[in-house]
Amino acid sequence: MKKGVFTLEPLSCPSCIKKIEGALKKMNGVKEVNVLFNSSKVRTQFDEELVTAEEIQHTIVKLGYPVLAQKVS
Template sequence: MSQAIIQLGPVTCPSCIKKIESAVSKIDGVETVKVLFNSSKVKAEFDGNKTSGNDISETIQKLGYEVQSVKES
């Protein structure tokens, strides 16, 4: 199981959190996703054979949110 921590630009509303979590959870291979509102970070656990931190960040960017960095482990 791989993990990614994605730093976003400011997340300004609770509905943004639900929108991001919903979209990321639909990616094949994503096991868990949590948006941390106060720090504007997304933590995701996923199967590295099916997806990657970059795939997750691209999905978030397509929703219109700024991705500042991606750390994958």
């Protein structure tokens, strides 16, 4: 399991949290998602054999939220 933290541009509304969490939780291999509204970060835990950090980032960007930084450990 890997942990990923994606830093986004500032989120403008709390409904953004549900939109991002809903989309990422549907991804095969994503086990945990936590969107931090105040710091505009998305924390994930995922199985790197099923999904990559780049795929997660691509999904976030497709939703309309530019990713400024990505950290995977």
